[in-house]
Amino acid sequence: MGFPPSHYCCFLCVIVLLPVLCKGENTFTYSLATYYGSADGLGTPTGACGFGEYGRSVNGGNVAAVSRLYRDGTGCGACYQVRCNMPNLCADDGIEVVVTDQGGGDNTAFILSKRGFSMLALPNRAADLIPYGMVGIEYRRVPCHYPDSNIFFKVHEHSRFPDYLAIVILYQAGLSDITSVNIWKEDSQAWRCMGNSHGAVWDMSNPPKGPVSLRLQVSRGGGQKWVQLMNVIPGDWKAGVAYDSLFQLDY
Structure with a gap:
């Protein structure tokens, strides 16, 4: 069987963007991030965005599930800079992730792939960051870059x-x-x-x-x-x- 019959079609022709997108593109927002487990640390092919295998490996597997940033699916494929705020453990620039799934809990804005979560850390400090399970972060939307690919x-x-x-x-x-x-x-x-x-x-x-x-x-x-x-x-x-x-x- 295919997907359920499509509806609300013409209502999609005019969209009012959420206020979060009206903020300056350089503004960071504070929240929490955790990670989900997978054997290889990458994403999942069964994410809510419908990306399949692309959602597992795009951006080197540095992907994320989001809660309110999902925006009924409009947020799928958006890119964010995420950095944690633990001095002497977290890298200054953090990591850029691609939204491929929906999920949340305990007020977390991001559920990162384990690979993405580990890359929040300074070099050679991932083993010290992973046991925390959840960390305070700040994030902002950034452009997605695919220099060798068209849509x-x-x-x-x-x-x-x-x-x-x-x-x-x-x-x-x-x-x-x-x-x-x-x-x-x-x-x-x-x-x-x-x-x-x-x-x-x-x-x-x-x-x-x-x-x-x-x-x-x-x-x-x-x-x-x-x-x-x-x-x-x-x-x-x-x-x-x-x-x-x-x-x-x-x-």
């Missing part, structure tokens, strides 16, 4: 050609959020909203035939713009395949 549109494994199309947006650079995704319908010469299934997954039943053209609503702070990408997914798309958009955000 990719992955056709989710739950897609069923040609009746149901779900896509996941990967390698989104910059400081922007993608708040709506439209698909072009050639027969009616109009853009139609895709639904936000969950996280970074956008879907549509009975998608248009032929090559897929997309329009993204890109928001940052109080501003927004539309980005139009024509024929970025072939008409004979296949579930599980990621297609290079030949485009990257600079907004």
Whole structure:
């Protein structure tokens, strides 16, 4: 079975950003961070963002689950600088992590991969930091950088050609959020909203035939713009395949 039927589609076309995004981009916020365990210290392929294996290994596995920063999935793929505040144990710059999951507890803003948590420490001090389990931190949003990659549109494994199309947006650079995704319908010469299934997954039943053209609503702070990408997914798309958009955000 695919995802539940999409709804609230057209309500996604206009988004009011949370006040936290209206703060200056250099402002740090104080909170707590902990970590989750995994055999290799990386992320999980079953995260709420729907990234799959990408969510496990992107950014070298330096990833995080977040609570309120998840923002109903809009926060998926955002990057944050996180640094702990224990003198003589924590590195000054901390680490940059990518949001790939949702989770929280005990007022923690971040649940880091174990690898990411250990890299909060000064060189050779990770073994001293890990036993704390939870530390005070400060964090701020920073641009994501993927210098060797464009945005990719992955056709989710739950897609069923040609009746149901779900896509996941990967390698989104910059400081922007993608708040709506439209698909072009050639027969009616109009853009139609895709639904936000969950996280970074956008879907549509009975998608248009032929090559897929997309329009993204890109928001940052109080501003927004539309980005139009024509024929970025072939008409004979296949579930599980990621297609290079030949485009990257600079907004």
